[in-house]
Amino acid sequence: MLTVLIPFFFVWAYWRLYLRRRxxxxxxxxxxxxxxxxxxxxxxxxxxxxxxxxxxxxxxxxxxxxxxxxxxxxxxxxxxxxxxxxxxxxxxxxxxxxxxxxxxxxxxxxxGPGIFTTLGEEHRKHRKMLTPVFSISHMREMAPIFYAVSYKLRNTFQKKVQHGPEEIDISCWTARLALELIGQSGLGYTFDDLDEASIPHPYALASKQLTTAGEQTSFQRFILMPLLMRLGTPRFRKFLVDNAPSKMVKDLKAIVETLHNTSVELFESKQHALQAGNEALADQIGRGKDIISILMKANMKAADEDKLLDAELLGQINSLTFAATDTTSGALARVLHLLAQYKDVQDKLRHEIRQARKENGDEDIPYDALVSLPYLDAICRETLRLYPPVSQxxxxxxxxxxxxxxxxxxxxxxxxxxxxxxxxxxxxxxxxxxxxxxxxxxxxxxxxWKPERWLNPLPQALLDAHVPGVYSHLLTFLGGGRSCIGFKFSQLEMKVVLALLLEKFEFSLSEKPIIWMMSGISTPHVDRESKVPTLPMIVSLAT
The missing domain is CATH 3.30.43.20 (Uridine Diphospho-n-acetylenolpyruvylglucosamine Reductase; domain 2)
Structure with missing residues (x-):
């Protein structure tokens, strides 16, 4: 069926996009x-x-x-x-x-129908419900969860390098870490104990496969599928997808089913806990302070015109997970790669982090102090300026x-x-x-890449330009009604992880050259043909 439709699609596209514009x-x-x-x-x-x-x-x-x-x-x-x-x-x-x-x-x-897959009034409604979840007060409550998850990775690295420097694929670990961070703080769910011997969760495997599968099926997904969405009933469209003459489409369908089934399981667990009361929520991972738990509680109290349907709440799970995973993972990997190239910057940052912990009685650096560390903040800003995870x-x-x-x-x-x-x-x-x-x-x-530029007054020409970004005169997190709703969440994640890792470890370049590919989200590779992100670096205990 799909094979028959493709020639008609090209005839239509040729008229609409070529002859008409000529x-x-x-x-x-x-x-x-x-x-x-x-x-x-x-x-x-x-x-x-x-x-x-x-x-x-x-x-x-x-x-x-x-x-x-x-x-x-x-x-x-x-x-x-x-x-x-x-x-x-x-x-x-x-x-x-x-x-x-x-x-x-x-x-x-x-x-599904989440904040990133809706337009106009529907999108405004989704954003209105989600915005309070990303408030500063809620970020303060997120910090202990970020620390707890990040300590797991630090302990794993500690075991790997206790007898000497070790080559570690940083990209693999930042991807696992980012998924677990959004899992616990966003969904109240654990995907990964961040141990080397861990068996990957089916959701983690599916999400890892999705980026590669999405690139390979870009024509079907972004050109052919929207056309098919206008044909017949949902049942008829499902028949077309189920019988698509393409292994890639079938693989993508299997990935989506895995993601959906996990989301349904998580959503139903939240519903049961909410019905059982606050004590049941407190017993869950995230202790009821995760994004989805708070969103679902707020939705129950919302006016009828503001309420999200169950399908829309379900849609937020995968939407937020994917928005928070690959971008954060890539940004963290990029910072560590840059610090390995600029050892003087790495040493100066490590000193700032250790001094901040010392001033806090050797306890974890609290939220307000962490987000205010000037050199850490400058490094994050400069990396997100010059190397935004999404380029366009x-x-x-x-x-x-x-x-x-x-x-x-x-x-x-x-x-x-x-x-x-x-x-x-x-x-x-x-x-x-x-x-x-x-x-x-x-x-x-x-x-x-000059982090010091953020420790001095910014150029007047930049201030006068009024770049419409929500973050530091940059477009990294966009601006307006479709700006990144979780940009403060992302910054806090990065700072917690960097504070814990750099306090303990030194990161150095390996002998393998690294090529950063633009793609949809920037990723590191050891060769141009690689489809799986890889960033081998030498990790050792810092003195």
């Missing part, structure tokens, strides 16, 4: 940009390549903060990091510039609209443009990476 010129034709590499995919292969770092830097330096990118079948897309344009895209007109349909429908198939996001224009700019751009016919008419259906690449490394704001050393 016949009707748009204002985007005059925006400067690189020529398309192919008639089918334009420059998309270059923009989303696993090794796209050089291309992103090239187009930002060559064409400026608003660039035309040729897309699928010759369509005009935009690549944007102009701060005024970003403010309109992410904040002022955010409901005109929404996640594209392929992203929403593709992720809905994987995770895609938005689709839902109606014709005028997009203004901070600085005029020169069109291909020599005119200066202060704004641009953007047609409905235009895809816009929001470049987190280019915004975070804009030399006009960050200076000529914008591509250098």
């Amino acid at each position: 016949l009707l010129r748009t204002a985007l034709d005059v925006v400067p940009g690189p020529p398309g590499q192919s008639w089918l995919s334009g420059s998309l292969d270059q923009v989303i390549s696993r090794e796209a770092w050089g291309f992103h830097r090239y187009i930002a330096a060559t064409y400026g903060p608003v660039v035309r990118i040729k897309g699928f079948l010759g369509a005009n897309n935009l690549y944007v990091y102009d701060p005024c344009a970003l403010y309109h895209i992410l904040v002022k007109d955010q409901y005109t510039y929404e996640e594209n349909e392929s992203f929403i429908e593709g992720n809905r198939l994987l995770f 996001l895609l938005r689709t224009v839902r109606r014709d609209i005028i997009l203004p700019f901070s600085t005029p751009i020169s069109s291909e016919n020599g005119q200066e443009l202060n704004q641009l008419h953007v047609p409905k259906g235009t895809e816009i690449f929001v470049s987190i990476l280019a915004s975070n490394t804009n030399p006009a704001f960050w200076g000529l050393d914008c591509y250098e």
